Amino acid sequence: xxxxxxxxxxxxxxxxxxxxxxxxxxxxxxxxxxxxxxxxxxxxxxxxxxxxxxxxxxxxxxxxxxxxxxxxxxxxxxxxxxxxxxxxxxxxxxxxxxxxxxxxxxxxxxxxxxxxxxxxxxxxxxxxxxxxxxxxxxxxxxxxxxxxxxxxxxxxxxxxxxxxxxxxxxxxxxxxxxxxxxxxxxxxxxxxxxxxxxxxxxxxxxxxxxxxxxxxxxxxxxxxxxxxxxxxxxxxxxxxxxxxxxxxxxxxxxxxxxxxxxxxxxxxxxxxxxxxxxxxxxxxxxxxxxxxxxxxxxxxxxxxxxxxxxxxxxxxxxxxxxxxxxxxxxxxxxxxxxxxxxxxxxxxxxxxxxxxxxxxxxxxxxxxxxxxxxxxxxxxxxxxxxxxxxxxxxxxxxxxxxxxxxxxxxxxxxxxxxxxxxxxxxxxxxxxxxxxxxxxxxxxxxxxxxxxxxxxxxxxxxxxxxxxxxxxxxxxxxxxxxxxxxxxxxxxxxxxxxxxxxxxxxxxxxxxxxxxxxxxxxxxxxxxxxxxxxxxxxxxxxxxxxxxxxxxxxxxxxxxxxxxxxxxxxxxxxxxxxxxxxxxxxxxxxxxxxxxxxxxxxxxxxxxxxxxxxxxxxxxx
Amino acid sequence: xxxxxxxxxxxxxxxxxxxxxxxxxxxxxxxxxxxxxxxxxxxxxxxxxxxxxxxxxxxxxxxxxxxxxxxxxxxxxxxxxxxxxxxxxxxxxxxxxxxxxxxxxxxxxxxxxxxxxxxxxxxxxxxxxxxxxxxxxxxxxxxxxxxxxxxxxxxxxxxxxxxxxxxxxxxxxxxxxxxxxxxxxxxxxxxxxxxxxxxxxxxxxxxxxxxxxxxxxxxxxxxxxxxxxxxxxxxxxxxxxxxxxxxxxxxxxxxxxxxxxxxxxxxxxxxxxxxxxxxxxxxxxxxxxxxxxxxxxxxxxxxxxxxxxxxxxxxxxx
Numbered sequence: 001x002x003x004x005x006x007x008x009x010x011x012x013x014x015x016x017x018x019x020x021x022x023x024x025x026x027x028x029x030x031x032x033x034x035x036x037x038x039x040x041x042x043x044x045x046x047x048x049x050x051x052x053x054x055x056x057x058x059x060x061x062x063x064x065x066x067x068x069x070x071x072x073x074x075x076x077x078x079x080x081x082x083x084x085x086x087x088x089x090x091x092x093x094x095x096x097x098x099x100x101x102x103x104x105x106x107x108x109x110x111x112x113x114x115x116x117x118x119x120x121x122x123x124x125x126x127x128x129x130x131x132x133x134x135x136x137x138x139x140x141x142x143x144x145x146x147x148x149x150x151x152x153x154x155x156x157x158x159x160x161x162x163x164x165x166x167x168x169x170x171x172x173x174x175x176x177x178x179x180x181x182x183x184x185x186x187x188x189x190x191x192x193x194x195x196x197x198x199x200x201x202x203x204x205x206x207x208x209x210x211x212x213x214x215x216x217x218x219x220x221x222x223x224x225x226x227x228x229x230x231x232x233x234x235x236x237x238x239x240x241x242x243x244x245x246x247x248x249x250x251x252x253x254x255x256x257x258x259x260x261x262x263x264x265x266x267x268x269x270x271x272x273x274x275x276x277x278x279x280x281x282x283x284x285x286x287x288x289x290x291x292x293x294x295x296x297x298x299x300x301x302x303x304x305x306x307x308x309x310x311x312x313x314x315x316x317x318x319x320x321x322x323x324x325x326x327x328x329x330x331x332x333x334x335x336x337x338x339x340x341x342x343x344x345x346x347x348x349x350x351x352x353x354x355x356x357x358x359x360x361x362x363x364x365x366x367x368x369x370x371x372x373x374x375x376x377x378x379x380x381x382x383x384x385x386x387x388x389x390x391x392x393x394x395x396x397x398x399x400x401x402x403x404x405x406x407x408x409x410x411x412x413x414x415x416x417x418x419x420x421x422x423x424x425x426x427x428x429x430x431x432x433x434x435x436x437x438x439x440x441x442x443x444x445x446x447x448x449x450x451x452x453x454x455x456x457x458x459x460x461x462x463x464x465x466x467x468x469x470x471x472x473x474x475x476x477x478x479x480x481x482x483x484x485x486x487x488x489x490x491x492x493x494x495x496x497x498x499x500x501x502x503x504x505x506x507x508x509x510x511x512x513x514x515x516x517x518x519x520x521x522x523x524x525x526x527x528x529x530x531x532x533x534x535x536x537x538x539x540x541x542x543x544x545x546x547x548x549x550x551x552x553x554x555x556x557x558x559x560x561x562x563x564x565x566x567x568x569x570x571x572x573x574x575x576x577x578x579x580x581x582x583x584x585x586x587x588x589x590x591x592x593x594x595x596x597x598x599x600x601x602x603x604x605x606x607x608x609x610x611x612x613x614x615x616x617x618x619x620x621x
Numbered sequence: 622x623x624x625x626x627x628x629x630x631x632x633x634x635x636x637x638x639x640x641x642x643x644x645x646x647x648x649x650x651x652x653x654x655x656x657x658x659x660x661x662x663x664x665x666x667x668x669x670x671x672x673x674x675x676x677x678x679x680x681x682x683x684x685x686x687x688x689x690x691x692x693x694x695x696x697x698x699x700x701x702x703x704x705x706x707x708x709x710x711x712x713x714x715x716x717x718x719x720x721x722x723x724x725x726x727x728x729x730x731x732x733x734x735x736x737x738x739x740x741x742x743x744x745x746x747x748x749x750x751x752x753x754x755x756x757x758x759x760x761x762x763x764x765x766x767x768x769x770x771x772x773x774x775x776x777x778x779x780x781x782x783x784x785x786x787x788x789x790x791x792x793x794x795x796x797x798x799x800x801x802x803x804x805x806x807x808x809x810x811x812x813x814x815x816x817x818x819x820x821x822x823x824x825x826x827x828x829x830x831x832x833x834x835x836x837x838x839x840x841x842x843x844x845x846x847x848x849x850x851x852x853x854x855x856x857x858x859x860x861x862x863x864x865x866x867x868x869x870x871x872x873x874x875x876x877x878x879x880x881x882x883x884x885x886x887x888x889x890x891x892x893x894x895x896x897x898x899x900x901x902x903x904x905x906x907x908x909x910x911x912x913x914x915x916x917x918x919x920x921x922x923x924x925x926x927x928x929x930x931x932x933x934x935x936x937x938x939x
Contacts (some may be wrong), residue, residue, distance in 0.1 A: 168717060171684055173723070175707070175708045176708065177708050179705075186726075191723070191725055341774075485830065487870055487871065493882055515877050515878055518878040556805050557804050560832050560875050560877055561836075566812060569806075574803075
């Protein structure tokens, strides 16, 4: 709650709106305590007195009634009606929305088509029709305004509910024996409540305006009762001769609606989890670089990551995602990077081309050199030239990396044309050739498919084709086969293997699967809590791991053909990155840990080809 | 008496009727299948995406109404889909532990629901039972007043298992229970499941796409392809000596340390289209042994060897 308020008031305009509406609310709630005239007592002798006249601060209207008193009473009434209408509309609309969204199918169809019909009428016409049927009066105007706004809530809430009703926790509740009513009330309602509040906060102002509109037409509050709309309506005839009678209620309507809308937008932004997680603050085009210390000197490797440090600064927390990682690949070589979630393997890969989202990501040290040139802190234009051209990425989920509305051929052509000066037809020919290269059957007709028309394996081939589009020197593949079936995975792996042998591509292959590493990679680096704990030739590391973590991780993975058995597990959980223990990060889970393991930095040591970060390695190197 | 007996269970999703003309035939997500699971057994179900594993699981717990066929638990037939009737006998552990917990409920509220709704327990009895279950899944009781987002994947999955146990079911359907977890945590959860099975005399149906995991935990394995059972056999034999070519393909495709990389299949194979299913054997299009017989007649599940069944006209030899 306090976090919500801080967020809300960080938005200056929302704070302004809150102050104005609070002031108005305090004024109208204290009406009985204020020395005001009776709003309905007429005194024709004193009609149309100007503002600041004696005894009448805002003057009087055409019947000599005190404008200030009428304004405050009218404001109170308008606010009450507007808020009541919003509450009623929200309650009925949300109930309809949840009902339709939860039951779905035919119920949903019938209910929502009814709501659509309600929406098809111009709102003022509908309100007029309702008031005409019920007769004029403030209560009926309230009903009309509420009815007109029900579809808005119903549609909004239905959309949210449809998404929630398919979630697994609703299935789990059904299996726990809960009935439909109980599921709606205890499982769905708490989850849609923020959306209802957001929808309400953005519509209250609108509803006050609509009520005022009906009163202006003489269909809302009846004389002598004052509300803002009827005051405007009565002042209309004297608009030219005595403008203050219409300006005063007009200004009040403006203030109320404006302040409520500003506050409502602020509430929406502060409550919406998507916006709260920083969707409003666009990430920079490249990762923020704030390097401390010296930049390591250049080497002659194709791609070298040197002592890289990448952190995430989230509020007061400082997450050390990558903590001094050094890796290098040569042409034609495949380097595997293996680790569990949170070990920093993906962040290492994304840091190379400045693709870590900033905020919150910050590169705080080290270098990433492509052919000796440091990419960290390089100007955006030079990075953009190399992204996809010299160093290309393949991501895990091809469905989320391909644009759903463009044909795959167009997307491939775009990737080609962004680095080469080719015509559309030439790019298309090249795209077909690329699809052939990644062994998509019928490339000529497949080039015009949309991503959703392809299977998962086909889409990942398109992802690989896109990475190959500009004949890069290095491909960084971040779990490219994790989302695929085993038979498809086998095909993709053999494709990558052929490509690097034919074209001399260097591949950095990020995965959590030892089987994949064993089949594809020449060398492997094992990461834990942002550091490399072991690096060496794949065969040597898998056959005789030197770090206890590597050894135990390999033991955890069941291997096909091993039969039914108890599996080895590593007790405990990986450490939290903003609270890393001193010394070895694995020490709390390690059976060999001694006092020395828990103090000071432990270096990666051993012969150049096989290094380990451990004081008590499993074997001598 | 088997713990679970399924006969001719099938699910066909109807297709939308076009504006003119007759409705097209439905999509057969699960073709009529029969199998049984003995008490105390773990039956593994493997298959790739779209093979009907999840549809099967949802029918078995009553979340989805079967188009035809029967489900019997310990000799008692379960009627139409009603999760609260099924819930006392069969429970479900979901693939994604986080999304199976309501983000706005404390763990205590989550745990209490099955005790209250399915068993009508009073408050003190519920408290005792929750403490018991939490102890058996190695979770601390202080977790009860926290919200789901405060837990890691492994802990959340243990909470999911605890919730399934709370209903005191006879059978638990495990739908990819460890595929969202890291390997070091995966083994913890698998071992816990094995331990709980012996302690409470449970029967498991273990659904996964990971061959090595399913082999390590199951007694028997069912292989699904395109909504149908293609092979059933003992876990220690089925991948070592498969009879159906698809089982063989799966076993060859799994990445194994120490086996060199080769694509076990010709390039550019297209999977069968559920909207336009092939006649005959669904695997014929990918099978190097397929003949005209395979493309016209659907093979039936036949006994092959002692305790292995396969649906193939030309099964692999041992």
